[in-house]
Amino acid sequence: xxxAFRLDRLLANMGYGSRKEVQQLVRSGLVTLDGAPVAxxxxxxxxxxxxxxxxxxxxxxxxxxxxMALMLHKPKGVTCSxxxxxxxxxxxxxxxxxxxxxxxxxxxxxxxxxxxxxxxTDDGDLLHRIISPKRHVAKRYLATLARPxxxxxxxxxxxxxxxxxxxxxxxxxxxxxxxxxxxxWLTVTEGRYHQVRRMFAAVGNHVNxxxxxxxxxxxxxxxxxxxxxxxxxxEDIAAxxx
Ligand code: URA
Numbered sequence: 001x002x003x004a005f006r007l008d009r010l011l012a013n014m015g016y017g018s019r020k021e022v023q024q025l026v027r028s029g030l031v032t033l034d035g036a037p038v039a040x041x042x043x044x045x046x047x048x049x050x051x052x053x054x055x056x057x058x059x060x061x062x063x064x065x066x067x068m069a070l071m072l073h074k075p076k077g078v079t080c081s082x083x084x085x086x087x088x089x090x091x092x093x094x095x096x097x098x099x100x101x102x103x104x105x106x107x108x109x110x111x112x113x114x115x116x117x118x119x120x121t122d123d124g125d126l127l128h129r130i131i132s133p134k135r136h137v138a139k140r141y142l143a144t145l146a147r148p149x150x151x152x153x154x155x156x157x158x159x160x161x162x163x164x165x166x167x168x169x170x171x172x173x174x175x176x177x178x179x180x181x182x183x184x185w186l187t188v189t190e191g192r193y194h195q196v197r198r199m200f201a202a203v204g205n206h207v208n209x210x211x212x213x214x215x216x217x218x219x220x221x222x223x224x225x226x227x228x229x230x231x232x233x234x235e236d237i238a239a240x241x242x
Pocket of ligand 1: 198
């Protein structure tokens with residue numbers, strides 16, 4: 001979403017209520033811009049990130065405007081889906097954000113039992129650029145295994161010939177970096193269903209724990225606690241593509 005937008009439409013799209021409810025908020029003086037109440041709900045505004053620091057709604061800073069991206073530390077036990085039983089990653093965000101248009105979606109998915117770095121955005125172009133197979137954006141996982149590594153796994157993963165059960169196209173080469181007999185980093189550039197777990201199954205092992213710590217050149221920040229999120233800055237987005 002770029003360019004100028006009517007204030008009532010913008011705030012309604014950001015989940016602050018229907019356009020009528022937003023108009024009522026404005027009439028009540030509860031929407032301010034640069035410290036002064038906004039007079040007209042139909043004023044046109046340029047939608048840019050700085051608006052969040054200039055506008056207040058009911059005294060609180062405006063949510064991030066459309067065109068936003070988040071990095072979230074996904075805990076285990078939370079599902080990357082808009083509608084499934086149990087806790088969803090979207091439940092970790094403010095409830096108002098569920099009503100946003102365009103909607104916020106996760107960039108690819110992590111399994112329910114996988115933890116770590118998950119990106120979310122309402123910017124469809126950005127989402128597709130990150131998951132596009134042509135971009136080869138690398139994802140790094142820390143896998144904790146049920147059985148010790150045998151020594152042949154790195155070559156199998158790097159071969160570009162490994163087939164996952166039920167598939168007919170081999171996996172692109174991936175990089176294994178063993179840490180201990182039962183823990184290793186695995187860096188992949190594809191995003192196939194349960195890919196890392198199925199890769200270890202293909203070499204006779206089993207993943208007990210899986211954690212993603214890096215997407216492209218963007219690391220999960222050490223101070224981002226499980227279950228919390230942070231707005232991505234332009235440099236964070238750039239890091240994904242380096
Ligand atoms: N591979 C998996 O098996 N699970 C994930 O969540 C991500 C990659």
